[in-house]
Amino acid sequence: MSTSEGANRAPSPTGPVPGKRRRLRDSPLRPGMWLPTVVAVALVAAGWTYIAETQPYVLPRLPDVGATLADDPLAFLGNAWSTLSIALMGVAWGAGLAFGLSLLMSEIPVLRRAIMPLAVVLNVTPVIAVAPALVVAFGFGLAPKVIVTAIITxxxxxxxxxxxxxxxxxxVMHVFSTLHASRMEILFRLRVPSSLPYAMAALRVVLPLSIVGAVVAEFVAAGSSQGLGTMIRNSAAMGQLSYVYAAVICLAAMGVLMLAFTTLLERRLLFWHESQR
Structure with a gap:
């Protein structure tokens, strides 16, 4: 082989290429990804076990909670579905109404100055104080629970x-103005796409928060016979701590799944945004 051929040949890489290094760094199989979570869960379980053994009236034993879930899983699944239905309907109404009002307020500044103070008053009003009045107004069905969840989200x-x-x-606004874009084109081709990262950040907050809203609604709404909130209330009244914490674990799992769904949806919708790079 001539000297010129050896000089022109690119040196072979001795390590992984940058893309491969990035995949290895983000791989869930790497100990740095899963080991801190495992250690944290183990520490929480050890602390739980110590408190349950020394003060059984504060926390139940973890095997007792697991046995409660295993004894009647259909009851927990049915109540979880009832709570999840309230949460999803509340998010649909609350987030949908908020998004529509935001579009109107972005185009009509007077409307923003009129609605925003009322929204602040609604936000700082304790929803627990409003829930009994909602039951009187809308009955003992699903409506007051959905309204409570919608108010929270x-x-x-x-x-x-x-x-x-x-x-x-x-x-960017100047570019659209130079192209003589209409207000609707500016709204739906510029403002709405620019607001998607903010909207997804809000969904990451309100979707798990809707579970809290549904449970609060089941706590305070009279006549509630289903839902994990109702199960927690009734079990706590009878001193059945294993049922209480089994329902809490179900609620936590629902919140984690909803947050994971929102994260996946955000990655799909905002693949173009710098936050996903």
Whole structure:
């Protein structure tokens, strides 16, 4: 082989290429990804076990909680579905109304100055104080629980989406103005896409929060016979701590799954955004 051929040949890499290094760094099989979680869970379980053995009236034993879940899983699944239905309907109404109002307020500044103070008052009003009145107004069915959940999830979406709609870079706005874009084109081709990262951040908050809203609604709404909130209330009244914490574990699992779904949806919708790079 001639000297020129050896000089022109690119040196072979001695290590993984950058893309492969990134995949190895982000791989869930790498100990640095799963080991801290395992250690934290083990420490919590050890502390739980110590408190349960020394003070059984504070926490039940973890095997007792597991046995409670295994004895009647259909009851927990049925009550979990009831709570999840309330949470999802509350998010649909609360987030949908907040998104629609945000679109209107971005185009009509007078409407923003009129609605925002009322939204703040609604946000700071204790929803537990309003729930009994909602039961009187709408009966003992699903409606008051959905309204309570919608109230809890309404304000974060309103604030985040309104901020996102108003966060369009000025140079980009000038480009659209130079192209003589209409207000609707600016709204749906510029403002709405710019607000998506803010909207997804709000959903990451309100979707797990909707579980809290549904449980609060089941706590305070009279006549409730289903749902994990009702199960917790009834079990606590009878001193059945294993049922209480089994229902709490179900609620935590639902919240984690909803957060994971939101994260996956965010990666799919915002693949173009710098936050996903």
């Amino acid at each position: 309404f304000f974060p979406v309103l604030i985040n989406v309104t901020t996102g709609l108003r966060s369009v870079p000025v140079p």
